[in-house]
Amino acid sequence: MKLLDCTLRDGGYYTNWDFDRELVKAYFDAFNNLPIDYLEIGYRSNSMNSYLGEYFYCPQYVLEDAKINSSKKLVIILNEKDVRAEHVPDLLEPCVGYITMVRIAIDPKNFKRALSLAEAVKKLGFEVGFNVMYMSNWENEKEFLGQIKEINGIVDYFYMVDSFGGVYPEDVRKTFDIVRNQTDTKIGFHGHNNLQLALVNTLTAIDCGVSIVDTTVTGMGRGAGNLQTELLLTALNGKGELDLDFNALSKVVDPFEAMQKEYGWGTNLPYMVSGANSLPQKEVMSWVTKRFYSLNSIIRALSNQSKGIEDNIDLKNLEEEKKFKLALIIGGGPSGKKHAKAINEFIDKQEDICLIHSSSKNSQEFKDVHKLQIHCLAGNEGHRLEDSYSEMNIKDKLVVLPPYPRTMGTYIPESLEDVAFQLQEISFTDKFHESVTSLAIETALKLGVEKFYFAGYDGYSGEIKAQELELFNENEYIFERLKENGNYTPIAITPTLYDSLEPQSVFALI
C-alpha cells in the first residue's frame, strides 16, 4: 500500500499555487523522514487566461529543485478538461527524469477522451494515475461504469475521488467492489473531509485492498479539504502499522497550521451541507459568503435543482402604471439610519419621487413616508423584510423580484403577495443580474426615472473583507453601466466611498 501526499497541488487552491520557497524546502525535508511514497507537487498546464502560480505550471526548474530536495517519487497532475493528447509532448517531455507518475483529473463524462490522453502519457514512460471525480454520483454514470475495464494496460492507479466529501464507509466498499469487478488495475482513494469522514473512508478503502491513498498536510485543499497526512500517519502508527518520526511530522505540520489560520480551510456548515447532499461546495460557499441567501434557501434551491424540481413562481411583470421623475434608492449602509431624519425631509420636499429599498436594513426608518415604496426582494431579502416588520401596511407598497426563473426560487412574505411583481428582464447591465442594486436600478428605469439619488451606499472602510470588496466592485460596475447606458448621473446624498457616485449632501438639499 502506497501513500501519496498532494499538499502543494491541492493546497494551491488556497494560495493560487504560489508557495514560499522556505516552506517548500521544509516540506521536502520533513517528508524525507516520513513514510510517504509519492509527493504530488502540482499541475502541468497549458497557458490559462489568468494569473496562476508556480506550482500550477511547475516549470522545469521547479521539477529540478524538487528532485534535488526530495528523496520521494514525484508526481504531477493534468486537468483532463484542459489537456489533449497532442499537448502531451510539450507538457510532459520536460518532466522525464524528474517525475515518476502523471495523474489525470477526470470528470467521468469525459472518461473515454481521458483514455487517449492516458495512452500518450504512458508512451513517455510515466506511471499513470486516473483520478475520477464525483464518486458519490457514479451510480448515475452508467456509461462510465461500463468503460472502466478499458483502463487495463494503460492506467497504473485508478482512483475513486470523493469530490463532495459525502461518501460513507459502506459506499466506499460498494464502489470498490464495482470497480474491482471491472478491472484488476490497482485502485486508489482520494477523500475529502466535508463530513469528517476522510479518515474512516480511507481506512475502509485500505481495508478493501486499495493500493494507494492521498493525503495533504493539515488537510490543505479546496473547500473543506482533504484527509490530513498527520491524521492518517498517526492513526496507522497507533495501530502499529508503521513507524513514525513525530518530530519530522510536527516540523511540516507547524507552518501549514499557521497558514490555515490565515486561509481557513477545513469544514464548516455549508461544506457539511454540500457533502451530505452531494452539492457543489463552490456554489454553496459563494452563495453563503455573499450573504444574499439563507442556508435554508440555498439548500432547498440546490436540492431542487439536483432533483430537477422547479420551485419558482412566474409572477406578474411590473408595468409602468405610474411614472416618476426621481428615485431615491436606499441601501443597507449605516448612513441610511444615521441621516434618516434628513433623508425623510428630503423625500417630503420632492414632488415626484419614489423610494426603492435595495436592502431591508434601513427600511424601518422610512415607514411613515406616504409615497410609493418599493422593496427589492433578491436573495434572502424576503425573509429579512418579514423579520424587520411586525406588520406591514401594503398601502403605497410594491415588492419587485428578479426576472423569472430565479436561481433561489421565490419567497414573498405572505402579506405582500398581492403587491409582488417581477421584472421581465434586467437590461441596463450585462452582469450581476442577481444584485439587489441592479434590481433597484432596473425597477427605477422601468418607472421612467431620470434622476437617481442614492442613500445608505457607504462603501467599506477600515479592514475590508474579501466579500465586501467584491460587493463594492460589483456596485461600482453597476453604477458605471447606469451612467454609460443612459447618460444618468447617480448622486449619493449620504457619505460614500463609491467613485462612480457623484457626492452631494442631503443637508444641502433640504
Added chain:
Amino acid sequence: MKLLDCTLRDGGYYTNWDFDRELVKAYFDAFNNLPIDYLEIGYRSNSMNSYLGEYFYCPQYVLEDAKINSSKKLVIILNEKDVRAEHVPDLLEPCVGYITMVRIAIDPKNFKRALSLAEAVKKLGFEVGFNVMYMSNWENEKEFLGQIKEINGIVDYFYMVDSFGGVYPEDVRKTFDIVRNQTDTKIGFHGHNNLQLALVNTLTAIDCGVSIVDTTVTGMGRGAGNLQTELLLTALNGKGELDLDFNALSKVVDPFEAMQKEYGWGTNLPYMVSGANSLPQKEVMSWVTKRFYSLNSIIRALSNQSKGIEDNIDLKNLEEEKKFKLALIIGGGPSGKKHAKAINEFIDKQEDICLIHSSSKNSQEFKDVHKLQIHCLAGNEGHRLEDSYSEMNIKDKLVVLPPYPRTMGTYIPESLEDVAFQLQEISFTDKFHESVTSLAIETALKLGVEKFYFAGYDGYSGEIKAQELELFNENEYIFERLKENGNYTPIAITPTLYDSLEPQSVFALI
C-alpha cells in the same frame, strides 16, 4: 433515539463556564427550532477552591432563565469525583421542576461509589444518566465490567464515553455488545473528536441501537472537542432521517464559530496522538505548549509510562570537584547573541567563572571560551544541542540533567555521554523542578557559586503569548527563591524585563 446537546457544559472548559448572556439566549432560541431533545446546561457543584463561572454552579436563577427560554428538556451533570450522596439535597433540590435529567461523570474505578450517588439522585425524581469515562481502556477494568448490571432500576441512560477520542467504529460495536449483555438499560454514546471519528462512531452507535447521543455546537469542548451538533444533524438530514431548519442551525453555529477562532478548540497533531494512543490529552498539550519537549519524546515517554516501561538512565551524580565563585547563566533570549562579543570579553576578564547554558540557543556564540561550560539538558535540550553543533569538543564541557527519574526519560547526545551527570536533587526551590533555569541555578549552587550573573534573560515584550507569560512568571518565581534561600543577588548583565534580576550592564563590567 434522543439527541443531547451539551455545548454550555462541555464548552465551559474553554470559557471557564462563563458565557455571554446574549449568546446563551441565542443558543436557546435556535435550539427551540432544532430537533434536539435535551440540553445540558452545566454542572452543579460544591464550592471549589478556584474561580469557576456561572455554568459550573448553575445557581437557581440560571435554571429559571433556561426554563423560561428553552422548550427542551434540561440536564445538569455532577462530577462523581467531587460529589457524595450526602451532597445531593443541597445540590439538586433547587433543580426540581427545572431539570429533567441529572448525569454523573464517572471514572470506572469509582463505579460502585457512583451507584449510591445515583440512588440519592433518583429519589428526587430525576432521570439519571451515567457517563462512564475512558471507554478505550475498559477492557482493563474487569471489576467495573462485572458491576455494570447493578445499574438496573437506578440508571436511565448508561453512556459509553470515548474520553480519548481514540475508539474506532468496530470498538463501538464491541463495547456496545459487552454492555448490552450486562443490562437492558438504555445505552448512550459520547464521542470525542481527536481522530475525527466522532461522527462515524456516533452513527455506528446509533446503528447498534443506542438510545441517546451527545453533541456540542462546533464541537466546543475540552481539547479536541466533541461531535459537532451541526455535523450530526446535517448528516442525519442528508440521510433523510430528520427535518432540519438550517437557518436556525446557522444562527447558533455562527457565534460559536467566532468564539472558536479565539479559543481554538478542535483537533491537532498532539490531540491526534493522544487519541491514537489513549494518552491523556491534557498532559500531551501542556508538554507541547511549553515547548520543552519534542513530540517524539512526549509520545515515547507517555507510551512507556502507560506500558510501565522505565526508559530512564540513572547517571552519575554531579560532584563539586572544582569550586567556582562566579557563574554566568546564559538563557535563550536575543540579547545573548546581540551582545555576545561583550559577554565573551566579560568572561575572559573573570578569574573564577563557569558558564552555564540553560538553553542551546545562544551556546554557539561561546564556543571559543576556554572555561568550564555546562549545558543543562532538561526537556528537549539534548536534541537541540546536538542540532546546533556539527561536532562538539568535550574538553571543558559538562552536561547536567535533572534528578533521576526524569519525566521524559534520558536523552544525551552520544558524544557527550562521558561528561553527563545528573543532579541529586533540586532543593533551592519548591516548584518548577523541570525548568532549565532551576537546573542551571542548582548546578551553580552545587559548584559553590556565590555570585550569579545572567545573560540572555530578556523577558518578553509586545504581544505576549500565554505560554510566554507562564514561563516568565516561572522564572521570576525561581529567581525569588534564589534570593530568599541564600541571600544571593542575581544580576542581569544584558537588558532584562525580570524584576527579580538586578540590572547591570555588561559594558560597564569590561
